[in-house]
Amino acid sequence: MKFHLLKQAVIGHTVPMAVFENLYSAKENDLKVILYVIEKGEIDPMEISRTLQITLAAVQSSLLYWTDKGLIMAEESENARPKKKKALSAQEILQISQDHPEIAVLVNQLQQIYGQAINEKCTNSFINLYLQENVPMEVILVLAMHLAPTQKGPAYTARVILNLFEKKGITTAEKAEEYIRTQENRSKAYTEVCSIFAMDKDKLTSSEKTIINGWYESLDMDKEMVQAAFEAAQGNANIRYCNGILKSWAQKGYKTPADIQQEFTFNSLTGKNIDDDQDLILKGMNIVPVFNKGE
Numbered sequence: 001m002k003f004h005l006l007k008q009a010v011i012g013h014t015v016p017m018a019v020f021e022n023l024y025s026a027k028e029n030d031l032k033v034i035l036y037v038i039e040k041g042e043i044d045p046m047e048i049s050r051t052l053q054i055t056l057a058a059v060q061s062s063l064l065y066w067t068d069k070g071l072i073m074a075e076e077s078e079n080a081r082p083k084k085k086k087a088l089s090a091q092e093i094l095q096i097s098q099d100h101p102e103i104a105v106l107v108n109q110l111q112q113i114y115g116q117a118i119n120e121k122c123t124n125s126f127i128n129l130y131l132q133e134n135v136p137m138e139v140i141l142v143l144a145m146h147l148a149p150t151q152k153g154p155a156y157t158a159r160v161i162l163n164l165f166e167k168k169g170i171t172t173a174e175k176a177e178e179y180i181r182t183q184e185n186r187s188k189a190y191t192e193v194c195s196i197f198a199m200d201k202d203k204l205t206s207s208e209k210t211i212i213n214g215w216y217e218s219l220d221m222d223k224e225m226v227q228a229a230f231e232a233a234q235g236n237a238n239i240r241y242c243n244g245i246l247k248s249w250a251q252k253g254y255k256t257p258a259d260i261q262q263e264f265t266f267n268s269l270t271g272k273n274i275d276d277d278q279d280l281i282l283k284g285m286n287i288v289p290v291f292n293k294g295e
Helices: 017-021 028-040 045-052 056-068 090-099 101-114 120-131 137-150 154-167 173-197 206-217 223-236 239-251 257-270 276-284
Strands: 002-005 072-075
Touching (some): 017 028, 028 045, 028 056, 056 072, 056 120, 090 101, 090 120, 101 137, 120 137, 137 154, 137 173, 173 206, 206 239, 223 239
Antiparallel strands (some): 002 072
């Protein structure tokens, strides 16, 4: 994306009022960039990066910041199609690493994560993530460390990171770590459910995974409640059928199997009518209603 300074916002080399208005909210790099742009009167992100010795990603972020404040306008063709990014040669990668020391750190850390040197094509993919897609280095490294054990390779990792950055909003290390925790918790949940239902975890469908996610994340159920639902379902023990049981229990506020047993022991002792849904649950919990003589 290209930018140009709005001339009407600046008179001569005078610092515009918008800079003073955002003096305390703007970051140090934002102030450096806008003052450099006002002085030069033109915007070349690569030149700004070299002159101010800040990353290209930081320059782009600052330019977008001042675009939002009305000092800079982004130039973008209405019908422009995304251009395929030019692959960097080994020599270009070496040159970029010299101009941007953090690139060398990124590549070195990735090689440590994968336990080996990364080929030129994969290295290019990660450098593009940082320089051209503006994915923060810490996000790349945190997600790469999480994805590396999948054994699908660096190229796959780079594609997934870009998708998470663009589609899922994983833009900070904190969000990346939160995403990883969620994925690990879900994997554990899939393992627990499949052990109860005697299913192959690798054969779970997307819809089944969504249902299981709902049990643990929305209904606040756990392995014991899933086991109880499985037993209550008896011959109909499949994920979709048990989903109805667990939703019913959640609506009634049941959090543990003890809640279910206590409720239905109370019903049987007081002689209240037991509907079909309750009768199914009683059978599944091996609870036999107690009735007084003559009833």
